[in-house]
Amino acid sequence: MRAFRAGLLVGCLLVALCPPVEAEPGPSSRDVKKARQAVRDRSQDLSRTTAxxxxxxxxxxxxxxxxxxxxxxxxxxxxxxxxxxxxxxxxxxxxxxxxxxxxxxxxxxxxxxxxxxxxxxxxxxxxxxxxxxxxxxxxxxxxxxxxxxxxxxxxxxxxxxxxxxxxxxxxxxxxxxxxxxxxxxxxxxxxxxxxxxxxxxxxxxxxxxxxxxxxxxxxxxxxRSRAELLARRRAAALAGLVTGGSTMGDAAANWALTQLGKPYVWAADGPETYDCSGLSMRAWEKAGVRLDHWTGTQWTAGPHVPLDQLRRGDLLFFAHTGDPSTIHHVGIYVGRGQMVHAPQTGDVVRVASIWRGDLVGATRPR
Incomplete structure (x- = not known):
């Protein structure tokens, strides 16, 4: 009996002096480290993928x-x-x-x-x-x-x-x-x-x-975050690009906007498919101006316009070296720094920014 009491006393002393280890509150430092590494890996993957x-x-x-x-x-x-x-x-x-x-x-x-x-x-x-x-x-x-x-x-x-x-x-x-x-x-x-x-x-x-x-x-x-994704996918504000203007340029631009979504086909000039100069030819045809189906003569179809004086309907030309003799693409200015164009095989008529590295100038047909 005396031995039992002595053992019990020793046990109580051990419990009092050495309490059990409690679980670490919240994520462990190891979990935090792993999470931070995952963020770095994800950022690196994103950078490589974007490149x-x-x-x-x-x-x-x-x-x-x-x-x-x-x-x-x-x-x-x-x-x-x-x-x-x-x-x-x-x-x-x-x-x-x-x-x-x-x-x-x-x-x-x-x-x-x-x-x-x-x-x-x-x-x-x-x-x-x-x-x-x-x-x-x-x-x-x-x-x-x-x-x-x-x-x-x-x-x-x-x-x-x-x-x-x-x-x-x-x-x-x-x-x-x-x-x-x-x-x-x-x-x-x-x-x-x-x-x-x-x-x-x-x-x-x-x-x-x-x-x-x-x-x-x-x-x-x-x-990307949902906000970034929605911003990237946001369509051009078509309602804000169509105006009630009555100039020939407005007529050409407004008609071109009605062709959005139609497929690009090389050498085509409508009504269901277009290439770039075929679309611009038909747009200005609606305004009463006859153009050739060729960027070569569309470039000289009217006065050249400074880019800070663009008006709706002006034709925007793109070339590889900044030399008009190498023009390979044309778009139709619709306002707010945007153009309608028929981009390439496999794509459709769409609205896009005019600010590309190969933009060489603009013409106002007459």
Whole structure:
């Protein structure tokens, strides 16, 4: 009994002197450390993913610009081919008229030959002179008639010779116009092949890059806050871009905004699909201004406008080196630093910021 009491006393003393260890309140320092590491890892992943996304988008932009150059080169060759065809048609019309004149002259010459060699017409004065017994007056009269007929024969022959020379000149011009038309047709054919080849390659690369871009975008979106995601996805305020203005530029801009969402197709000019210069051509057509389906002539379709004086409907041009001769894209200014454009294969007509690194200037068609 005494031993039991002693043991109990020792136990109580141990409890009093050494209380049990309590659980650490809140997250442990290890948990905090792990959480902080997770934040750093997530931030690094986000940085890498964002960089990859920028690289993928840059490649897509490069492909789009390359294709646009070839597409616009094709559009330019089509314009030149149409001009060559018109020149050839005019040359053919002039040649046809000249050939008709030659034919008329040839008939007169044939009649002259028939009369001369058939013993008629011009031979009668000669025979008359040989048998004339009427004195000096009769002889002189017949000699005058013969001289007049010889002059008329010379005029007929001269008219035919002149008609033939004119026809020869016009035939050479027509042949030159035909050769120019054939050369233009061949250039257009080659430009079309180049554009089609580039578009096919772009489609292949775009499918792969777009899939990669979408995957990366999903990763970036997952790392963003809801507020950031909503800000990135916020659509252009269409209601704020459409105005009730009545100028030609307003008419072009407002019509272009009605085409949002329609697919980009190279060399297309509506009504269901467009390329960049096809959209701008149709927009200004609605305003009563005719443009070619080519950035090359759209750039010179009116005065160039300083970027700080833009008005709705002005055409914005983009080039690789800042040199207008390398223009590859056009958009339609709709206000608030925004434009409507048909961007590239696989995309649709959309609103975008005008402030790109390759913006080279603006034109106000008239």
């Amino acid at each position: 990859e996304l920028v690289t993928a988008q840059s490649r897509l932009d490069e492909l789009a610009a390359q294709v646009e150059r070839l597409v616009e080169a094709y559009n330019g060759e089509v314009v030149r081919l149409r001009q060559a065809e018109e020149a050839y048609a005019q040359a053919r019309a002039r040649l046809t008229a000249a050939d008709a004149e030659v034919e008329l002259a040839r008939r007169d010459v044939a009649l002259l030959a028939a009369e001369s060699y058939g013993g008629l017409g011009l031979m009668k004065p000669v025979v008359g002179m040989l048998v004339d017994r009427g004195g000096t007056d009769g002889f002189l009269h017949r000699a005058g008639v013969l001289g007049h007929l010889r002059g008329e024969r010379s005029a007929i022959l001269g008219r035919m010779r002149d008609a033939q020379e004119v026809a020869a000149i016009l035939r050479a011009q027509a042949e030159g116009a035909y050769a120019a038309r054939q050369a233009a047709a061949e250039r257009a054919r080659q430009a079309k092949i180049a554009a089609e080849t580039a578009v096919a390659a772009q489609r292949r690369d775009t499918r792969e890059l777009t899939a990669r871009k979408e995957s990366l975008q999903r990763q970036v979106d997952a790392a």
